[in-house]
Structures are given as C-alpha cells and as structure tokens.
Amino acid sequence: MNDEPATIGGETPAQAPHRSRARRLLDVIDERLGIGALGYAVPEHANSLAWSLGGVTAVAFGILVVSGILLVQFYSPTPETANQSVRGIVLDVWGGSVLRGVHFWASQAMYVTAALHLIRVFVTGSFKRPREGNWLIGVALFALITLALFTGTVLKWDQEGFEALGHNVEIGDLLGGAGFWFSAAFANQVSILVRIYGAHVVILPGTILVLVTLHGLLVKRHKISPHPSLPADISGEQASAAEPTEPFTHHLRRIGAFGLVLAGVLGILAVFLPPPVGATPVAGIEVTRPPWNFWWLYTLEDWFGLPAILFAEVALFIVLAAVPFADRSRNRLWRRRPVSIAVGLVLLLSILTLTLLIFVIPVKEHLGA
Amino acid sequence: MRTKPGSGRFGQHAKGHPVSRPLCARRTCAAVLLACLFLVGGVGSAALASADEGNSSSEAYLLVQQALGHLVHDAADVGPALEKIDAALAAPDQEGVSVAELQQAKAALEAGNSVRGRALLQESISAALSTLKPATGDETGTTTVLDPLPPRGGLTGAGWGFLTVSMLAILTGLALAYVFRPHMNVRELRLLLAWKHRRQNLPSKHERSRRKER
Numbered sequence: 227m228n229d230e231p232a233t234i235g236g237e238t239p240a241q242a243p244h245r246s247r248a249r250r251l252l253d254v255i256d257e258r259l260g261i262g263a264l265g266y267a268v269p270e271h272a273n274s275l276a277w278s279l280g281g282v283t284a285v286a287f288g289i290l291v292v293s294g295i296l297l298v299q300f301y302s303p304t305p306e307t308a309n310q311s312v313r314g315i316v317l318d319v320w321g322g323s324v325l326r327g328v329h330f331w332a333s334q335a336m337y338v339t340a341a342l343h344l345i346r347v348f349v350t351g352s353f354k355r356p357r358e359g360n361w362l363i364g365v366a367l368f369a370l371i372t373l374a375l376f377t378g379t380v381l382k383w384d385q386e387g388f389e390a391l392g393h394n395v396e397i398g399d400l401l402g403g404a405g406f407w408f409s410a411a412f413a414n415q416v417s418i419l420v421r422i423y424g425a426h427v428v429i430l431p432g433t434i435l436v437l438v439t440l441h442g443l444l445v446k447r448h449k450i451s452p453h454p455s456l457p458a459d460i461s462g463e464q465a466s467a468a469e470p471t472e473p474f475t476h477h478l479r480r481i482g483a484f485g486l487v488l489a490g491v492l493g494i495l496a497v498f499l500p501p502p503v504g505a506t507p508v509a510g511i512e513v514t515r516p517p518w519n520f521w522w523l524y525t526l527e528d529w530f531g532l533p534a535i536l537f538a539e540v541a542l543f544i545v546l547a548a549v550p551f552a553d554r555s556r557n558r559l560w561r562r563r564p565v566s567i568a569v570g571l572v573l574l575l576s577i578l579t580l581t582l583l584i585f586v587i588p589v590k591e592h593l594g595a
Numbered sequence: 596m597r598t599k600p601g602s603g604r605f606g607q608h609a610k611g612h613p614v615s616r617p618l619c620a621r622r623t624c625a626a627v628l629l630a631c632l633f634l635v636g637g638v639g640s641a642a643l644a645s646a647d648e649g650n651s652s653s654e655a656y657l658l659v660q661q662a663l664g665h666l667v668h669d670a671a672d673v674g675p676a677l678e679k680i681d682a683a684l685a686a687p688d689q690e691g692v693s694v695a696e697l698q699q700a701k702a703a704l705e706a707g708n709s710v711r712g713r714a715l716l717q718e719s720i721s722a723a724l725s726t727l728k729p730a731t732g733d734e735t736g737t738t739t740v741l742d743p744l745p746p747r748g749g750l751t752g753a754g755w756g757f758l759t760v761s762m763l764a765i766l767t768g769l770a771l772a773y774v775f776r777p778h779m780n781v782r783e784l785r786l787l788l789a790w791k792h793r794r795q796n797l798p799s800k801h802e803r804s805r806r807k808e809r
Contacts, residue, residue: 270784273777305736306729313744323747324757384743385664388735395733410733418733453781457788468791469784480775486768493761497754503744507735508664510657
C-alpha cells in the first residue's frame with residue numbers, strides 16, 4: 227500500500243495554494259484548449275486607446291456579425307421583395323428598427339475605426355520590418371470593409387442602392403474580363419441582388435474573418451511594434467525589454483471595455499438616427515448620392531466620368547500597398563519621416579476635400595453617359 | 596547532368612549570379628509599373644469602348660416608371676417626369692401601357708396635381724407590369740414605385756428600453772476602461788525607461804567602493 231500523501235505540483239494538498247473554483251475551471255479549460263496562449267506579454271504602451279483601435283474594429287465586426295445573423299432571418303433577397311422586407315423589418319419586427327440601426331451604425335464604426343487604425347499604424351511606423359506582410363493584410367481588410375459597406379448599401383434595394391449597383395455593374399464592364407463577377411451577364415438566370423447578398427453575408431465576412439485571424443496571429447508572432455517615442459531594442463523592431471508588459475488578456479479586457487462603450491453609442495444612434503429606407507428602385511434615372519464613405523469618388527466621377535471611380539480606388543490601394551516598400555527607413559518617429567508623412571497628409575487632405583466638395587456639386591447622371 | 600526544367604535557371608540565378616538588392620527592388624518596381632500600365636491601358640480602352648453606350652429606353656412602361664421615380668424623389672419639380680412621359684408617348688414599344696391614362700396623367704401633372712398624376716401613371720402601366728417575369732440580372736423587379744419610408748416618430752416603450760440599456764453599456768464600459776487603464780502613460784514610460792537606462796549604465800556598487808578606496 228502506498229502510504230505517501232498525494233501531491234499536486236510537488237506539494238501536498240494542504241500545502242497547495244488555495245485556488246478559486248473559477249481559476250481551477252480556467253485551468254481545466256486551458257489544459258484542453260490552450261487558451262493560456264492568449265496570455266502573451268504585450269508592452270505597456272499598447273494599452274492606450276490609439277493602440278487598441280484594431281481591437282475596437284474587431285468588436286464592431288462582431289456586432290455586425292451578430293446583428294447581421296438576426297437581420298437575415300427577416301430579409302428577403304429577391305428584387306421584388308427586398309425593399310418591402312426591409313420596410314417589414316423596420317415596421318413589423320419587434321426591435322427591428324433598432325437592430326437595423328445597430329447594424330448600419332456598426333458598419334460605419336467599423337469603417338471609421340479601421341481607417342483610424344490604418345492611420346495610427348502609418349504614423350507610428352508600425353508597418354515597418356518585419357510587419358510589412360501584416361500591413362498588406364490590413365490594407366486588404368480595409369478594401370473588404372469598403373466592399374462590405376457597398377454591398378450592404380445595395381441590399382436595401384432602394385433607389386440609392388440600385389444606383390450604387392449600377393455604378394458597380396458599369397465598373398465591372400470597364401474592367402472587361404477581370405470584372406466578370408460584377409457583371410449582370412455573368413449569371414443572367416439569377417438576379418445580381420442574390421449574388422450581392424451572397425457576397426455580403428458569406429464571401430466578404432468569411433474572408434474578413436480569415437484575414438482578421440491571420441492579422442491577429444501575425445501580431446502575436448511579430449509582437450506589438452515599439453512606440454516611436456520610446457526606446458526600442460537593439461534591432462529596432464521590438465519594444466525595449468525594459469518596458470513593463472501586461473498579458474494580452476489584459477489588453478483584451480480593455481478592448482472589451484471600449485467595445486461596451488461602442489455598443490452603447492451604436493444603440494443610441496440606432497434609436498435616434500435610424501438609417502433611411504428609400505423609394506423602390508427605378509432603372510434609368512440617377513437622383514441620389516452615394517453614402518458619405520464614397521463621396522470623394524462621386525466628386526471625381528462628376529469631374530472625370532465614371533472610370534474615375536475605378537482609377538481612384540485602384541490608385542488609393544496601390545499607394546497604401548506600396549507604403550512599406552516606399553518608406554523603408556528604420557525611423558518610426560513621424561518627424562524623422564517627412565516625405566512619407568507629407569505624402570500621407572496630402573492624400574488624406576485630398577480625400578477630405580473631395581468629400582466636402584459634394585456639397586457644392588449638383589446631382590448629375592453618370593450611368594450610361 | 597540534367598536538371599529539372601525551370602529549377603536549373605532558378606538555382607543558377609540564386610547561386611551563380613547573385614542579384615543585388617537594389618537591382619532586385621528596381622525589377623520589382625518595373626514589374627509593378629508594367630502591371631499598372633497594363634491595367635490602366637486595359638481599363639482605359641474598355642472605357643473608351645463603352646463610352647458611347649446610351650441609356651435611353653425604348654420601352655414605354657420603363658419610361659413611365661422613370662417618370663414615377665422622378666416624382667417620388669422630387670414631387671415639386673415635375674419637369675423631368677414630363678420629359679419621361681413625352682418620351683413614353685413617343686416610344687416605339689408601348690405594349691401594356693394605357694396611352695389614354697398616360698395623357699391624363701400628363702394633364703394632371705401640368706395642372707399641378709401630382710398626386711393624381713402619380714396614381715394615373717401607376718395605373719397606366721398595370722397591364723405591362725402584370726406580364727413581368729421574376730427579375731433576373733440587374734432588373735429592378737419594381738412594380739409599384741413606393742415613397743421613401745418616413746423618418747421615425749416618437750420614442751416607443753421599446754425605444755426607451757434600448758436607450759436605457761445603451762446608456763448602461765456606455766457607463767459600464769467607461770467605468771471598466773477606467774479600472775483597466777494602463778498603469779503608465781507614454782510620458783511616464785519614457786521617464787521610467789530613461790531612468791532604467793541611466794541605472795544600467797551606472798557602475799556597480801562593488802566598482803564604486805573600489806573607486807573610492809583608490
């Protein structure tokens with residue numbers, strides 16, 4: 227008979243430190259699922275709001291997925307019924323108006339926080355070696371967010387959404403073979419609305435989810451970039467070992483707090499400023515303006531015609547993708563990167579100016595012009 | 596000795612003639628530029644090819660729907676709607692459109708009665724709409740041109756409930772963000788790291804006492 231007392235980690239039960247049930251439960255889960263891997267060290271500077279914007283964007287995405295799953299229960303993606311079903315969600319479904327409002331405002335929040343995150347990463351030089359690949363994934367994510375916003379606009383199938391689709395179809399035609407998916411002729415036996423719906427609820431969120439996962443894994447692999455105004459390690463690629471750290475779970479905790487604030491703000495906006503539902507669409511007229519996110523393109527279209535939308539979008543994303551290859555110096559502080567910061571500023575100001583110019587530009591017909 | 600097609604060239608390239616980084620970067624830039632030119636050229640020519648495609652419709656019922664669309668978006672300005680009605684009256688394909696009702700609608704609009712004008716316009720195409728097949732491609736599927744949904748009315752009980760929950764979420768989130776705030780801001784971190792750096796560069800206690808002894 228073994229009369230030696232049972233031991234836990236080399237200690238007798240009496241000697242073992244007292245652990246709460248919750249802690250023991252977490253340990254059991256960690257042993258099986260490895261969630262402890264989330265506790266990796268994050269430098270202290272990363273816990274500020276500016277450095278948590280990527281996380282806030284992810285929270286907005288989560289809200290979009292949940293509200294979107296609820297919305298698809300009531301939405302009908304056929305041209306004859308789509309606009310009516312959106313009206314039904316607003317008027318007949320309990321809480322439907324708020325639900326739709328939360329979805330709409332969460333999409334705006336995701337767009338804005340993703341753009342701010344992109345700007346923060348650019349200004350603090352966080353895209354520099356070895357994080358160039360992750361910058362490209364971020365740029366791709368921003369493009370997908372823009373596409374998701376666009377497809378969401380089309381789904382309400384009102385005049386604004388239909389005109390947006392008309393622009394998309396014509397750009398697809400401009401691209402020739404490369405734009406086959408955007409062409410109505412690609413699958414003429416079904417409505418393009420059904421395909422746009424498929425893209426909005428499956429293809430785009432699925433791709434975003436895959437890329438966000440990859441983005442997060444690469445952040446873990448490369449670690450959070452050093453703050454430009456704090457000393458880095460010898461390689462210049464990581465935060466100094468002397469900088470205090472906190473586990474990533476604490477970073478997540480703070481993102482969760484910001485996310486709660488965001489959810490509350492979205493709720494208030496949804497109640498007071500519900501998104502409009504326009505008139506049922508009519509082909510062959512152009513009487514609306516696009517959502518504000520596309521105003522800068524609308525101004526360019528007004529000046530140079532419809533192809534300007536395509537050229538401007540392609541140029542913007544080429545410039546964004548070229549950033550880590552053009553700005554290769556090891557300096558992260560914005561004052562020591564005058565050229566790239568000046569180019570970035572000019573680009574941002576140009577987009578803002580073009581956006582504001584829409585107020586002085588009359589609504590004009592561009593489609594088929 | 597034979598090598599696999601392709602792999603030999605790649606191996607030679609990497610071993611025998613190492614390409615310097617600036618040259619490699621220049622080649623990459625050239626490739627990107629060429630790709631852009633190809634895209635721009637392709638798109639440009641496609642744009643030119645499609646530039647003269649018109650947007651005019653020969654089907655009268657579509658033109659009537661367009662007139663309705665204009666009226667829905669700007670009931671005060673009947674000019675664009677009247678243009679579309681005239682085009683519908685002159686259209687070669689008037690199948691399913693009641694020309695008499697269309698003319699009455701035009702008269703009503705000219706007389707300033709846009710409500711009756713809209714009703715007559717909608718009525719004039721009911722025969723054409725009844726024969727429509729389910730929409731495919733980029734067809735609208737619209738039968739009745741509805742007004743935009745009016746903006747929300749006053750707050751309902753559910754609205755107040757959502758507002759309360761939202762306010763609670765904001766307050767809880769703010770409280771948690773304060774509780775979980777970083778221990779140090781960037782300025783404090785800068786001071787701490789500078790202090791640590793200074794302390795690291797200081798001679799050790801043993802060395803200092805030895806210096807004193809000397």
